[in-house]
């Protein structure tokens with residue numbers, strides 16, 4: 002299974018995928034890692050791991066449609082079976098998702114459909130829920146919407162900050178993402 006991974010930041014979830022592939026625990030080929038802006042640690046660590054990387058900088062395009070078209074072209078050039086949004090913080094167009102047969106996987110640090118968006122951890126804390134978690138799902142063109150594949154709960158501790166909670170969620174999220182990719186590679190969730 003050929004995957005292209007899209008990142009906007011640190012790429013620690015991506016690193017878990019890279020590590021699992023290297024350890025022979027995950028039978029997928031990361032054919033490229035792309036970002037929506039230059040200078041991300043996600044792209045830097047991918048290049049260091051010897052992976053192909055690309056940037057389709059949102060700022061280089063006149064509008065969202067132009068950027069979406071360029072992103073679609075860049076990703077398509079690697080002919081992926083599945084595209085993974087791993088901390089990719091931009092909404093893609095329905096045309097992008099169609100171009101990859103709907104195989105656009107996203108991971109989110111909350112129990113969707115609760116707390117979608119860029120601040121899932123902060124929003125859960127602000128609401129005062131006692132349990133949050135993470136979700137891996139097929140993404141559509143909405144904000145963290147689409148059919149859910151896997152979820153796991155994480156309790157919020159009274160002394161949690163957004164950072165401590167997000168880090169604990171990410172520990173679970175990395176495992177869930179790797180496991181879901183392994184299941185996809187084995188032909189599940191088609």
Ligand code: GAR
Nearest residue numbers: 010011012013014088108109110118
């Ligand atoms: C992850 O927690 C991911 O779920 C979240 O960004 C983080 C990226 O971390 N994505 C979203 O909030 C999407 N709405 P990473 O760059 O260290 O993998």
